[in-house]
Amino acid sequence: MTQAQERVARPRSRRLFVVVLLAALVLLFGVPWWLLVLGPQWPVAVFVVGTVLFAGAAVGFPWLMFLGHSRRAQDWAARIGDTTLGVVWVLFAWTLLGTVPRVVLGLAGVDNPLRSRLVAGLVVAVTLVLVLWGYVEAMRIPRVKRVDVVLPRLSPGMAGLRVVLLADTHFGPIDRARWSARTAAAVNALEPDVVCHAGDIADGTVERRQAQAAPLGDIRARLARVYVTGNHEYFGEAQAWLDHLTELGWESLHNRHVVVERGGARLVLAGIDDATARASGLPGHGANLTAALAGADPNLPVLLLAHQPRQVVVAEAAGIDLQVSGHTHGGQIWPFHYLVRVDQPTVHGLTRHGDRTQLYTTRGAGFWGPPLRVFAPSEITLLTLRTAG
Incomplete structure (x- = not known):
């Protein structure tokens, strides 16, 4: 692209961003306001208070997100902005779902404005319950999910290998140092042979999130602890996080592999950079499976760490036995998983x-x-590797 083309493209990109932002704000804040505040024909006082709340949130939200997630990120702004995003998403989704009881009440002969007020009350109540429950779920120590994976090329000496998979710890504006320590203890209690961290360790620099990430150094594994970058590392200091994990005793699989051995059997643990690494412009970064497998015995089974599930396209072409990924969060806040599925081949589980x-x-x-x-x-x-027999 020439310099002249770049000068033309930049304003167009900015205009598109503004249009998308305004459309998102209108949908997320405008739809709930229309159906929950305007539609029910509340008394003037209720209407004014509701309108002020929605208008204030819509105006303040982009400002808070910019302050909280720009290069000079301010954690207080991120905490408020992020929470606002979560609440309004739940409210928006359940406002749309409120169409169902609205139709049912209409068929039952309940007229407006009573029908709209009943639905508005129901939507607000459901949103409140889900937000409180969702917060508890987010802050709790993760549950252990146990999955057996049969790898036909696995040698008997590796049968029963215990691989613990972590991903998307996202240490960030909310200080979760205690959560991190308790999560590390939960991993150690599983007595793993291998521990994998599939990226997105933190949102922020090593300096800012070091205390929260420190318990990762306490995690123990009999054979190896391995790590690859996620897309969020490339919003900040990807190389610094690779170096820091190395300092904590982990093998940083920056387009490279290691071989573990047990009972006379061997397994290749390979890792590639996140799919966004090359676009970040960071020198030496970019997913490269060929480099990651260079020198590996082609007869050995390979467990590949790649942050995004869509990187399985390359893994399949190379005949990788098992890829482990994160990135999707399982959708995190229902029904966002439908949007995640547009970008990724899977949202959760073994495929x-x-x-x-x-x-x-x-x-x-x-x-x-x-x-x-x-x-x-x-x-x-906890992935337990099994032989075909």
Whole structure:
């Protein structure tokens, strides 16, 4: 692209961003206001208070998100902005679902404005319950999900290998140092042979999130602790996080592999950078499976760490036995998983791709942005590798 083309493209991109932002604000804040505040024909006082609340939130939200997630991120703004995003998303989704009881009440002969007021009350009550429950789910220690994975090429000496998968810890504006320590203890209680962290350790620099990430250094594994970058590392200091995890005793699989051995059997643990790494412009970064497998015995089974499930396309072409990923959060706040599914081949669980390759996608241990998890519980995954026999 020439400099002249770039000068033309920049304003167009900015205009598109503004249009998308305004459309999102109108939908997220305008639809609930229309159906919950305007439609029910409340008394003037209720209408004014509701309108002021929605208008204030709509105006303040983009400002808070900018302050909280720009390069000079201010955690207080991120906490408020992220929480606002979570609450309004739940309210928006359940306002739309309120169409169902609205129709039912209409068929039952309940007239307006009583019908609209009943539905508005129901939507607000459901939203309040889900937000409170979602906060508890987000802040709790992740549940352990146990999954057996059969790998036909696995040698008997590796049968029963215990692989613990972590991803999406997202240490960020809310200080979760105690949560991190308790999560590390839960991992150690599983007595893993291998521990994998599939990326998105934190939102922010190593300096700002070091205390929250410190308990990762206490995690123990008999054979290896391995880590790859996620897309959020590339919003900040990807190389610094790779270096820091190395300092904590982890193997940073920056397009490379290690081989573990047990009972005379061997397994290749490979890792590639996140799918966004190359676009970040960071020198030396970009997913490269060929480099990751360079020198590996092609007869050995391979467990690949790749942050995004969609990277399985490359894994399948290379005949990888098992890819482990995160990124999706299982949708995090229902029904967002429908949008995630547009971008990713799977949202959660074990899936098969081609004749050999399997993919396990974890819902992740933490959360991004809104401190909520609604119908998408966090998890620590214990994968037990089995032979075909």
